[in-house]
Every structure is written in C-alpha cells, then in structure tokens.
Amino acid sequence: MSTEVTNPPSALPPFDTGQHLLSVSQLDRAALTRLFAVAESLRPVGEGRMVCRILEGAVLGSLFFEPSTRTRLSFESAFRRLGGSVVSTTGFTFSSMAKGESIHDTARVVSGYSDAMVVRHPDTGSVAQFAQASVVPVINAGDGSGEHPSQSLLDLFTMREELSSRDKSIDGATIAVLGDLRYGRTVHSLLQILGLYDNVSFRVFGPPALALPSGFFDLVASTGNRIVECDSVDEAIAPADVIYCTRVQKERLSEEDEQAVHLHGDLLNTAILQEHASPDAIVMHPLPRDSRHNSFDLSPDVDGFPGLAIFRQTDNGLLVRMAIFSIALGVADRVADELRPA
Numbered sequence: 001m002s003t004e005v006t007n008p009p010s011a012l013p014p015f016d017t018g019q020h021l022l023s024v025s026q027l028d029r030a031a032l033t034r035l036f037a038v039a040e041s042l043r044p045v046g047e048g049r050m051v052c053r054i055l056e057g058a059v060l061g062s063l064f065f066e067p068s069t070r071t072r073l074s075f076e077s078a079f080r081r082l083g084g085s086v087v088s089t090t091g092f093t094f095s096s097m098a099k100g101e102s103i104h105d106t107a108r109v110v111s112g113y114s115d116a117m118v119v120r121h122p123d124t125g126s127v128a129q130f131a132q133a134s135v136v137p138v139i140n141a142g143d144g145s146g147e148h149p150s151q152s153l154l155d156l157f158t159m160r161e162e163l164s165s166r167d168k169s170i171d172g173a174t175i176a177v178l179g180d181l182r183y184g185r186t187v188h189s190l191l192q193i194l195g196l197y198d199n200v201s202f203r204v205f206g207p208p209a210l211a212l213p214s215g216f217f218d219l220v221a222s223t224g225n226r227i228v229e230c231d232s233v234d235e236a237i238a239p240a241d242v243i244y245c246t247r248v249q250k251e252r253l254s255e256e257d258e259q260a261v262h263l264h265g266d267l268l269n270t271a272i273l274q275e276h277a278s279p280d281a282i283v284m285h286p287l288p289r290d291s292r293h294n295s296f297d298l299s300p301d302v303d304g305f306p307g308l309a310i311f312r313q314t315d316n317g318l319l320v321r322m323a324i325f326s327i328a329l330g331v332a333d334r335v336a337d338e339l340r341p342a
C-alpha cells in the first residue's frame with residue numbers, strides 16, 4: 001500500500017488572476033475568505049434571481065476524460081450563467097487522444113480556442129501536464145486519486161455555512177472522515193486544506209485495504225491539527241460535528257485490492273446515525289453515492305436526517321465554481337456592479 005501523499009503541496013503559485021488551480025496548496029485563509037465572499041455574492045445568480053454577464057464573449061474548454069455529472073455540469077453551468085459559452089469533449093473516444101495525440105498537444109490546441117480550461121483525467125499529475133502546455137488558466141477537476149480542489153472548496157464553503165447555523169466554526173470542529181480514504185481524492189484535498197484551520201480534530205475510518213496512506217497522518221500533524229484512526233464507523237462519528245462520507249472508488253481498485261476488499265452493507269445509515277451520532281451532526285458526501293445493494297456507501301435512508309447537507313453541497317458547487325472563474329479571469333471585483341434583476 002502506498003504511504004505517499006499522492007499530490008503533495010508544491011511550489012505552485014497562489015491561485016489568483018491568470019493562474020491555474022491545480023491544488024488546494026495554492027490557497028491560504030485570505031484567499032478562501034475572498035473566494036467565499038465572491039461565491040456568496042453570486043448566490044442570487046445561482047438561484048436565478050439575478051443575472052451577471054461578466055464573462056460575456058469568453059469561452060470555456062471543458063475536457064472530461066473520466067465520468068462526471070456534477071463537476072462537469074456545474075462548471076459548465078457556472079461559466080454560462082456568467083454569460084460565457086462552453087466547448088467540450090468527454091471521454092477518450094471522441095477526442096483526438098484516441099488517435100494518439102499527447103496531453104501537451106491537446107492542451108495547447110484547446111487553450112487556443114478558449115479563455116479557461118477545466119480538465120478531469122484518470123492519471124494523478126496529468127492535469128498539471130495540461131497546465132504546462134496551456135496558454136490559459138487550467139482548473140483541475142480531478143486527476144486520478146490526486147486532487148479535486150474545487151470539490152474541497154465547495155465542501156469547505158458548505159461546512160462553514162452549516163457549522164455557522166449551529167453557532168460553531170471549522171476552527172475547533174471534530175470531523176469524521178469515512179470510506180475509501182486511500183483512493184478518495186476529495187478526502188486527500190480536504191485533509192490538506194483543513195490544515196489552514198486551527199484546532200481541527202479528524203477521526204478517520206476506512207476498511208483496512210482502503211485505509212488512509214500514512215503520509216496524510218504526517219501532513220495533518222505538521223499543521224498542528226489532530227488525527228485519530230478509528231476501528232469502526234461508530235467510534236469515528238460519536239463526537240463528530242461533521243461526518244464526511246466517501247464511496248469506494250471501485251474504478252481505481254487493482255486486482256489485488258479487489259481480493260482484499262470484502263465490503264457489504266452500508267457505510268452509514270439512519271440506524272447507525274441514531275445510535276452513535278449527535279442529533280446535531282452534519283452529514284456530507286462529495287457524491288455520487290453508490291445506490292446499488294451492498295455498495296458500502298451512504299444509505300438513501302438517511303435522506304430525512306436533518307443534518308444531511310449533500311444537496312446543499314451540490315448547489316453550493318455552482319456558486320464556488322462561478323467564483324473560481326471570476327478570480328481566474330480577473331473579473332471578481334466587478335461582480336457586485338454587474339448584478340441585474342433576472
């Protein structure tokens with residue numbers, strides 16, 4: 001099993017106008033505060049009450065080489081809601097990569113047709129290769145088991161909002177992280193970016209074959225936060241303010257993993273929540289959740305649980321992705337002036 005942090009913080013420039021967004025390591029607390037303020041100011045646009053055409057005439061290149069519903073559609077919707085248009089390709093079959101074209105050539109070509117690119121690709125580090133060849137900002141929409149920075153930003157935005165409604169904050173929160181901690185890139189980005197907050201306690205539980213790589217324990221410890229590996233879901237969630245679940249990333253399991261992973265039943269369901277969690281707990285999941293029988297995921301029977309925030313997460317994804325484009329393309333300071341009634 002890998003003990004590496006799959007996409008360690010590196011010397012990438014801070015995320016700002018004209019920059020790529022490849023890793024959460026490009027953000028600090030001030031950058032988060034600004035991005036969340038821009039996202040909040042765009043809420044009336046996301047809800048269709050106002051319009052804001054600050055990206056009129058701009059074109060987004062949307063390249064998804066792995067399946068996606070919410071990331072692709074929310075990025076594309078975000079760009080269109082700000083007045084821009086989208087050119088896209090999905091899967092390897094329908095791009096000239098099927099004829100052997102390289103990441104370099106693909107990135108350079110598409111960046112010549114667009115003002116920003118959003119890229120998802122199955123290989124860790126591949127989106128950084130796209131960025132190297134691109135002449136416009138590239139947003140990492142998921143690179144293998146590496147990172148998914150926009151997901152972490154919408155997760156943080158949601159966590160902040162949900163905790164605030166309970167007179168709590170991320171600083172000082174106890175966060176249980178459950179499921180596939182080995183391949184779940186949303187978990188990897190989240191553990192990393194929560195290092196910007198103080199006095200956070202993580203309680204992690206994953207099946208042994210899908211346990212968190214040891215490098216992440218060191219990463220969390222280096223930020224001054226605490227992390228405890230739990231032996232069960234019950235133990236992990238008991239004191240949690242936030243319970244963050246992930247699905248098993250079956251598409252990333254090797255044959256050896258598949259032999260080692262024998263999962264059945266639910267990762268979390270109403271009976272477990274009622275018996276072991278605080279009634280005030282916030283339940284999150286990046287989605288999709290695997291609704292097939294015995295998928296070892298968040299059961300649909302939790303949909304009546306008051307703290308279930310999964311669809312507020314997906315709605316917030318639109319706001320956060322509009323804010324990412326506004327900052328990357330240098331129009332964030334004009335958002336408030338450009339809002340018009342719908």
Ligand code: CP
Pocket residue numbers: 067068069070071072142151286287288
């Ligand atoms: N959370 C997430 O990345 O969902 P999709 O795979 O549907 O984009």
